[in-house]
Every structure is written in C-alpha cells, then in structure tokens.
Amino acid sequence: MTELAAPAALSALLTAPGVTDVLINGTEAVWVDGAGGLRRVAVHLGDQAAVRSLAVRLAAQGGRRLDDAVPTVDVHLPGSIRMHAVVPPVAPAGPLISFRIFRRQALTLADLTAHGTVSAAGAEALRALVGARVNLMVSGATGAGKTTLLAALVSLAAPTERVVVIEEAQEIVTSHPHCVRLEARNANAEGSGSVTLTDLVRESLRMRPDRIVLGECRGEEVREVLTALNTGHDGSAATIHANSCGDVPARLVALGSLAGLDGRTVAVQAAAALGAVVHLARAADGVRRVTELAAFELAGGELLARPALSFQGERLVEGEAWPALARRLERA
Numbered sequence: 490m491t492e493l494a495a496p497a498a499l500s501a502l503l504t505a506p507g508v509t510d511v512l513i514n515g516t517e518a519v520w521v522d523g524a525g526g527l528r529r530v531a532v533h534l535g536d537q538a539a540v541r542s543l544a545v546r547l548a549a550q551g552g553r554r555l556d557d558a559v560p561t562v563d564v565h566l567p568g569s570i571r572m573h574a575v576v577p578p579v580a581p582a583g584p585l586i587s588f589r590i591f592r593r594q595a596l597t598l599a600d601l602t603a604h605g606t607v608s609a610a611g612a613e614a615l616r617a618l619v620g621a622r623v624n625l626m627v628s629g630a631t632g633a634g635k636t637t638l639l640a641a642l643v644s645l646a647a648p649t650e651r652v653v654v655i656e657e658a659q660e661i662v663t664s665h666p667h668c669v670r671l672e673a674r675n676a677n678a679e680g681s682g683s684v685t686l687t688d689l690v691r692e693s694l695r696m697r698p699d700r701i702v703l704g705e706c707r708g709e710e711v712r713e714v715l716t717a718l719n720t721g722h723d724g725s726a727a728t729i730h731a732n733s734c735g736d737v738p739a740r741l742v743a744l745g746s747l748a749g750l751d752g753r754t755v756a757v758q759a760a761a762a763l764g765a766v767v768h769l770a771r772a773a774d775g776v777r778r779v780t781e782l783a784a785f786e787l788a789g790g791e792l793l794a795r796p797a798l799s800f801q802g803e804r805l806v807e808g809e810a811w812p813a814l815a816r817r818l819e820r821a
C-alpha cells in the first residue's frame with residue numbers, strides 16, 4: 490500500500506483502531522471520532538501554512554488540485570481514506586480537513602447485534618425482509634451506520650444471487666460471494682469523462698442483476714432507482730439521508746424534483762417500488778442503533794411511511810403497518 494503523505498502524528502490517528510473520522514480545524518484543534526464519540530486530541534500540525542500545504546499535498550496524492558482557484562476538494566487517499574479539505578478564504582479561520590476512514594472488514598448482522606445496534610429479534614426481522622426480497626431503504630443521519638447496515642444486509646442475500654453494488658466511492662464491504670461493483674467518476678479537469686450514479690443505475694440493468702444496491706440515493710438517480718425497482722429487481726436496497734422514517738417520503742419527493750419528477754409521480758412510483766425503510770440513529774452514548782421500521786403507503790396521492798416496528802431494547806413493538814408486512818414475510 491502506498492504511504493500517505495502525512496506527518497507521523499496524523500498517520501497514527503488515521504490508522505488507530507476504532508477511529509472513524511479525524512477532523513483538523515485549522516491550527517485550532519484536532520478532533521477524533523470513534524467508538525466513544527467525538528473527542529479532542531493534543532496533536533499539533535504546525536501553523537496555517539503547514540496545515541494548508543498538508544491538505545494540498547494530500548489532494549495532489551489523490552490526483553486533485555487545491556488552491557485559491559479551487560478551494561475545496563473531496564478525494565480518495567490510500568488506505569481507504571476519504572479526505573475533504575477547504576482552505577481560506579472559504580474557510581476564513583484556517584484550512585478545515587475532514588478525513589473519513591472506511592472500515593475494511595465486513596460487519597455481519599451478528600456483529601451489529603454484539604455492538605448493541607440491533608437486538609436478536611430485530612436482526613431476525615431484518616433477515617426476514619432480505620429473505621422475502623422486500624426493497625429496502627436504510628435511513629439515518631450522516632455517520633448513523635447506514636452503509637454498514639446496508640453491507641451487512643447485502644451479505645444476507647442468497648449466494649446463488651448476483652448483486653450489483655453502485656457507489657460514489659467504494660464503501661460497502663460484504664462477504665457475499667457474487668457481488669460486482671460499479672463506482673461513479675467525477676469529470677476530469679477538462680470537464681469530461683464523468684460517469685454518474687444515474688448512468689450506473691441504468692448500466693446495472695443490463696448486467697443481469699438479481700439485486701441492485703445503491704450506496705446512497707442522494708440526487709437525481711432516484712428516478713432510475715424507482716424505475717429499476719418497479720421493473721422487477723426485488724430485494725434491492727439503498728441508503729437515504731433522513732432524520733426519521735417519517736421524513737423519508739419528503740426526502741424522496743425532494744430528490745425526485747431534482748430529476749424533474751413531480752411529487753405525485755414520486756409518491757406513486759415509490760409506494761409501488763419500495764417495501765420498507767429501516768432507520769438508524771446514533772445515541773448520545775455513541776452507539777448506533779436501529780430505531781424503527783416503516784412501510785410505504787400511498788394515501789390520497791401522498792407517500793406515507795407508516796410505523797411497522799419500533800425497536801426498543803430487546804423488544805419489538807408492532808405498529809399499524811406491521812400486520813400487512815408480516816403477512817408478506819410469511820408468504821415468502
């Protein structure tokens with residue numbers, strides 16, 4: 490593996506076990522996120538010029554430029570690290586560098602149960618959803634553990650199935666034996682050569698997928714996703730950014746409008762395409778937990794996410810949408 494062009498103190502933080510994010514706030518402070526939540530560490534990386542040149546050097550290592558003309562960058566670095574950096578004057582108090590470290594090992598659903606993310610009964614319900622090929626959305630805030638849960642769910646697909654994973658950057662690590670990946674690409678410095686998520690969802694349909702997995706649905710690709718799922722790719726899944734299951738319909742409508750779809754069209758298509766949404770939240774104690782499961786429904790032309798299960802410790806509390814979903818799981 491290529492060595493990262495970073496000072497030893499920073500490299501040590503980036504490779505420390507359990508660390509998920511390292512945040513450099515100019516010359517002010519360095520913060521680290523991990524199992525115990527966000528904490529400040531006593532690491533000093535020099536003056537503004539030194540922090541800036543660190544960001545520029547790392548951006549260059551990832552093949553990107555960072556300077557007065559292009560003051561923000563988002564780049565992949567060796568060691569499964571993504572770096573975002575923004576330099577003055579856009580960051581007036583000094584360069585802000587955010588590293589995200591991607592887990593290299595697949596977490597299984599059993600691992601997530603061991604971490605307190607989902608109870609044994611909750612894991613059983615998720616297993617049944619994947620087994621029944623219910624199209625799933627995994628929702629939550631940034632860092633809630635959506636991608637990690639999605640990867641664990643992908644691993645549960647039958648080994649006889651072919652899974653096509655589409656991502657902006659390679660994040661999903663799964664143990665599934667027949668999983669192929671597509672990765673979107675930004676345009677080059679001349680503005681050509683971009684391959685978008687929308688392109689890739691379309692391409693994936695010609696690759697004989699049994700299941701299509703989209704790392705994150707966050708833009709106009711929602712139109713292709715809804716089309717794909719409405720044309721017989723049951724058992725597909727994606728993550729989506731939302732604060733609760735109940736917020737997912739509005740989020741889908743907002744994404745749909747980016748693709749030129751009106752709210753009603755999104756509602757009709759999503760209600761037909763999507764089976765359920767699983768929500769994750771990170772609690773104050775730093776533990777990421779599955780909190781609720783909801784089912785989509787069309788009511789008076791509007792998309793609703795109706796409560797199916799509430800995950801309360803070891804207990805699953807059934808909601809109004811559970812009986813219909815449970816019948817579907819039993820039939821499968």
Ligand SMILES: Nc1ncnc2c1ncn2[C@@H]1O[C@H](COP(=O)(O)OP(=O)(O)O)[C@@H](O)[C@H]1O
Pocket residue numbers: 508509590591592601604606629630631632633634635636637638728777
């Ligand atoms: N259930 C979990 N238990 C412990 N660590 C987790 C769990 N889920 C995610 N993580 C870690 O938290 C970080 C953020 O998770 P990720 O799945 O990328 O979140 P999101 O996709 O919601 O932004 C990752 O580094 C991951 O390894």
Ligand SMILES: [Mg+2]
Pocket residue numbers: 635636637705728
């Ligand atoms: Mg994610």
